[in-house]
Amino acid sequence: MKSLSTLLSGIPPSATMAVNDKAKRLKAEGKDIIALAGGDPNFDTPKHIQEAAFTAISNGDTHYPGPARGTNASVSAIVNKYKADTGLDVANTQVIVTPGGKWALNLALAAMLNPGDEVIYLEPVWVSYPPMITLAGGTPVAVSLPSETNFTITAELLEEKVTANTKAIMITSPSNPTGRVITRAEADAIVKVAVENDIYVIFDELYEKLIYDGKHIPLSAEPGMAERTVVVNGLSKAYAMTGWRLGWMIAPPAIAKLSATLHSQAITAASSFGMAAIEAALNGPQDDVETMRLAYKDRRDFMVDALNAIDGVHCESIEGAFYLFPRFDLGLTSMELAEQLMDAGVVGTPGSAFGAAGEGHLRFSIASSMEDLVEAAKRIKAFVESR
Numbered sequence: 001m002k003s004l005s006t007l008l009s010g011i012p013p014s015a016t017m018a019v020n021d022k023a024k025r026l027k028a029e030g031k032d033i034i035a036l037a038g039g040d041p042n043f044d045t046p047k048h049i050q051e052a053a054f055t056a057i058s059n060g061d062t063h064y065p066g067p068a069r070g071t072n073a074s075v076s077a078i079v080n081k082y083k084a085d086t087g088l089d090v091a092n093t094q095v096i097v098t099p100g101g102k103w104a105l106n107l108a109l110a111a112m113l114n115p116g117d118e119v120i121y122l123e124p125v126w127v128s129y130p131p132m133i134t135l136a137g138g139t140p141v142a143v144s145l146p147s148e149t150n151f152t153i154t155a156e157l158l159e160e161k162v163t164a165n166t167k168a169i170m171i172t173s174p175s176n177p178t179g180r181v182i183t184r185a186e187a188d189a190i191v192k193v194a195v196e197n198d199i200y201v202i203f204d205e206l207y208e209k210l211i212y213d214g215k216h217i218p219l220s221a222e223p224g225m226a227e228r229t230v231v232v233n234g235l236s237k238a239y240a241m242t243g244w245r246l247g248w249m250i251a252p253p254a255i256a257k258l259s260a261t262l263h264s265q266a267i268t269a270a271s272s273f274g275m276a277a278i279e280a281a282l283n284g285p286q287d288d289v290e291t292m293r294l295a296y297k298d299r300r301d302f303m304v305d306a307l308n309a310i311d312g313v314h315c316e317s318i319e320g321a322f323y324l325f326p327r328f329d330l331g332l333t334s335m336e337l338a339e340q341l342m343d344a345g346v347v348g349t350p351g352s353a354f355g356a357a358g359e360g361h362l363r364f365s366i367a368s369s370m371e372d373l374v375e376a377a378k379r380i381k382a383f384v385e386s387r
Ligand SMILES: Cc1ncc(COP(=O)(O)O)c(C=O)c1O
Pocket: 039, 099, 100, 101, 102, 103, 126, 172, 175, 176, 204, 206, 233, 234, 235, 236, 242, 245, 246, 247
């Protein structure tokens, strides 16, 4: 048989998925384990959003949506939200509704990159960024953020990796996996480096509504940034809608135009009734989002304290998203740690899955019930103390 794609053969499978799959297998075999490895809220999608989609389907909204990049109603909801958050006006044609934020990230990279272009990402990094860059024909370039500074971004760290080939920087705030929300000083550093070096910024705001301390800084509203920033957002995390696969991008016109070309040729559109759900989510009541945010905050407070009470574990409190990223000073690699802890009944994702900067850490999702977190904390303590 002829050989298959070398590009795809070189992409490792997602480490977070691999850990999740193993956890599911062990659970199916009857092992008593608590899985804190995934990024899926343990809440149901708010009722009024479900109903909007049911209604759309029963009203016959089951055809190819038009315009393919998003119905006028869903795009207007996104444009209005963006205006309220940033003060910026964008045309409807700058928005593309996508099946999940993931596809919006892929579109942005595909629209920007030519072979040889470099894209800077920050480690610890969400596992999908480097493969996405490679698949879009770019070269991923890691900036390693130090664990000792709680992964603070500085202009110096970014500048060290900027070359004449740097096309874009990918930024996530709040961050998966570190839970950090960019500060004013960090935003200034990113803007300085991007503007001075004429670099695009892909700003991933998937967790923007899940902030417990600090404030979201929309990078696109900073001076000189609207024309170089692609904003990626979606409903998966804040609205507990991971399975719906709904997200969007807001991009400068030229990037939006190229992204729309790929979008329509590759997948045509996101689902028609999903677009009705976007409208309901963004224009409807936000109480459910607030209830979930407060629940995550309670879980964070409990779990950070519980982990810090264990000798040999250091857990920074998180400002946003729903992952804790504690460091275990046990002389084990994070892969060894994850494997041994799984045997002790708790599944976390090894920090090294997020790049070398995550070594020594594990990522625990707090999008799990409080009962599970209480039991997991007991098991982690017993595991560390048994060593
Ligand atoms: C940082 C970050 N960006 C984007 C996504 C993609 O989310 P979705 O495709 O479900 O919108 C995720 C999901 O885990 C994420 O953690």
